[in-house]
Amino acid sequence: MMVYKPDKNGLQVNTSQGYKNVEDFLRGREQPLYLYSQHDVKSRIEAYKGAFSRPIDMRFALKANSNRTLLKEMMSEAIGADVVSIGEVERALEVGVRPDDIVFSGVGKTKAEIQRAIEVGVGQINVESLPELERVIATAKFLNKETRVGLRLNPDVSVSTHPYITTGLKENKFGMDISHLPGAISLLRTAIGLVQCHGLAAHIGSQILDISPMVQTAKWLRKIFEDLRGEGWALQTLDLGGGLGIDYQDENHDSDFVRLKEYGSQVSEVLSGLEARVLVEPGRFLVARAGALLARVEYVKETPYKTFVILNSGMNHLLRPSLYQASHRIVSVRPRGPTLVRCDIVGPICESSDVFGREKELSLPREGDWLAILDAGAYGYTMANSYNLRPLPDEVVV
Ligand SMILES: Cc1ncc(COP(=O)(O)O)c(C=O)c1O
Structure with missing residues (x-):
């Protein structure tokens, strides 16, 4: 169903x-403002949960959208948070996420x-390198506080997405190499009773449309999980x-x-019979569709070559087109x-990459009209500068 319907x-x-x-x-x-449909986000949370034939624990990736109002609504659906900075830890706590669900x-x-995360009792710190694990162990010892870590592994799998958002290849900085x-196990032996090896993790990239590497990764992770057990x-x-x-x-x-159902069913199959809590960290899927960036037309500029529609919002508010060539x-x-007229829709920023859309077909607007850039609810406002x-x-939740 459409969230924004002409x-x-x-x-x-x-x-x-x-x-x-x-x-x-x-x-x-x-x-300019971001408008979010909270209704759409909630129905997507339900759909995500329902796609798996086993219980899953959702940890929404706050980097996709950290709007307080939206997050509070989302958290009322009993999901937790996936965070990547102490700022996001604090935001998660502020909107009512239990530390254990972070x-x-x-x-x-x-x-x-790391110290703050341990003090507040974050449920799992996913460590991404041996020096980081040493740091976590040293901090837990210093605070004398029990801590749970997950080992984020790098499966070296390739996904067909923009190269800037692959994270599971060996040349990427993310996760620990299997070698x-x-x-990591030797380090954990030095902290038994204090730092618990709580689980394994992998995250191979974003904006993945072909689910097979995701399923393959789940299978790979299961094998290592069972070996360690x-x-x-x-x-x-x-x-x-x-x-x-x-x-x-x-x-x-x-x-x-369709893609979500297929993903849920194939992952459930490769994990069937495994006694474990399965965590998933969706971001984009839950919030992208819900958001539109609304901006006003400042000028319609005709040149001998092109028609430019110049908005009062640009790459400063939605970076995805200029950063990832997203359309x-x-x-x-x-x-x-x-x-309909063919035009380039651009922002006011002094960069030639400040283009929302090239050669888009649009009913030619006039000064003061509003345009909506759709599917902008994920990695939109959170990347704005x-x-x-x-x-x-601004941000408005409806
Ligand atoms: C560790 C981690 N988990 C979850 C996500 C969310 O990814 P997505 O928004 O593509 O679902 C990201 C984003 O790249 C991430 O880095």
């Missing part, structure tokens, strides 16, 4: 009380971050990470759910008529 009365957004006019949320506003990943955790596992390590969690993508060109989103669907909140000293956009 209609003769203007663009509509799906809410728990049916479709509402997007213009209703724009009245009196001039500055998984803390990331390759560069500082001493202060370091014996070293066989050696007497009381592992409890198998953390499969996030990564499930969405087809940004698919208007009605059906393909998302988002762009629609008018209230189209001016049926005739104030380059050129421009203010951050």
